[in-house]
Amino acid sequence: MLPVSESLCGESYEECKATADWLLSNTQVRPTVGIVCGSGLGGLAEMLKDPQYFKYCDIPNFPKSTVHGHAGRLVFGTLKGKPCVCMQGRFHLYEGYPIQKITLPMRVFKLMGVETVFLTNAAGGLNQDYKVGDVMIMKDHINMPGFAGNNPLVGPNDDRFGVRFPCMSDAYDRKLRQMALDVASELGYNDFFREGVYCVLGGPSFETIAECRMLHKLGADAVGMSTAHEVIVARHAGMRCFALSLISNQAVMDYDSQEKANHEEVLETGRLRAEQLEKLVTTMVDRLEHNNNDSS
Numbered sequence: 575m576l577p578v579s580e581s582l583c584g585e586s587y588e589e590c591k592a593t594a595d596w597l598l599s600n601t602q603v604r605p606t607v608g609i610v611c612g613s614g615l616g617g618l619a620e621m622l623k624d625p626q627y628f629k630y631c632d633i634p635n636f637p638k639s640t641v642h643g644h645a646g647r648l649v650f651g652t653l654k655g656k657p658c659v660c661m662q663g664r665f666h667l668y669e670g671y672p673i674q675k676i677t678l679p680m681r682v683f684k685l686m687g688v689e690t691v692f693l694t695n696a697a698g699g700l701n702q703d704y705k706v707g708d709v710m711i712m713k714d715h716i717n718m719p720g721f722a723g724n725n726p727l728v729g730p731n732d733d734r735f736g737v738r739f740p741c742m743s744d745a746y747d748r749k750l751r752q753m754a755l756d757v758a759s760e761l762g763y764n765d766f767f768r769e770g771v772y773c774v775l776g777g778p779s780f781e782t783i784a785e786c787r788m789l790h791k792l793g794a795d796a797v798g799m800s801t802a803h804e805v806i807v808a809r810h811a812g813m814r815c816f817a818l819s820l821i822s823n824q825a826v827m828d829y830d831s832q833e834k835a836n837h838e839e840v841l842e843t844g845r846l847r848a849e850q851l852e853k854l855v856t857t858m859v860d861r862l863e864h865n866n867n868d869s870s
């Protein structure tokens with residue numbers, strides 16, 4: 575039996591440690607790299623050598639994946655010889671979990687020894703220069719639910735994870751962003767690579783036209799329903815973060831448009847860009863140094 579939670583929602587240090595210990599006792603892999611696959615981007619997990627799979631429903635304290643396009647399992651293995659753990663499917667606020675629960679895997683990553691986290695997501699393009707199929711390196715985020723107090727760090731702070739008031743001006747590691755730009759250029763991906771700001775909303779409804787216009791005016795280039803929460807918790811725990819948004823659809827900004835955002839298009843765009851994203855992330859992991867110093 576795992577210890578009874580003293581936390582608000584099942585993300586206490588003891589619970590995360592029990593989950594990490596359970597996983598480490600069931601795999602030989604000692605991951606230093608963590609990967610989170612977004613909607614339609616689960617193929618990244620298939621890149622791992624000698625994979626070992628754990629269904630979320632079998633992992634103590636883990637929520638279950640409920641979204642089509644998220645396989646719902648943790649994959650351990652190596653990528654370019656580096657020990658990795660990969661979330662093939664993530665959790666979202668709209669699935670009904672408390673925000674602390676959807677970010678629990680980041681704390682488990684930390685307690686298993688992960689130093690660097692690569693996150694991917696599918697997002698709607700707000701920037702009018704973006705096209706479907708573009709890939710946006712996240713240089714920053716706007717945490718909309720956080721404005722209303724829905725931040726994953728709400729609740730008692732456990733100093734064993736991090737400080738009460740963590741800095742977020744360096745959330746997206748500068749060196750990794752530069753590495754991504756270099757690798758994208760070497761691979762001939764310049765035409766569809768961008769760098770911009772991601773805005774997270776609670777979902778699950780897609781945005782209205784007025785909301786899209788507002789978000790764009792506020793400085794967001796892409797909009798989605800994930801990632802920023804995970805990055806907040808990962809940074810709180812001192813892990814380096816790198817994140818990519820695949821622009822899976824154009825946010826509708828015009829009342830005359832016949833476009834309608836839908837999840838099938840999101841998954842289909844993921845399939846079209848899967849190979850390039852896998853190549854980029856694999857090359858970046860290959861170039862990673864064993865170094866968790868803040869490099870921004």
Ligand SMILES: O=P(O)(O)O[C@H]1O[C@H](CO)[C@@H](O)[C@H]1O
Nearest residue numbers: 612613695696799800837840
């Ligand atoms: O952010 P990921 O998990 O890629 O998923 C994105 O795609 C789904 C909508 O199609 C939403 O869950 C949105 O957040």
Ligand SMILES: Nc1nc2[nH]cnc2c(=O)[nH]1
Nearest residue numbers: 696697698797798799835
């Ligand atoms: N909120 C939101 N999430 C998405 N995920 C993929 N596309 C979109 C979108 O247009 N809006």
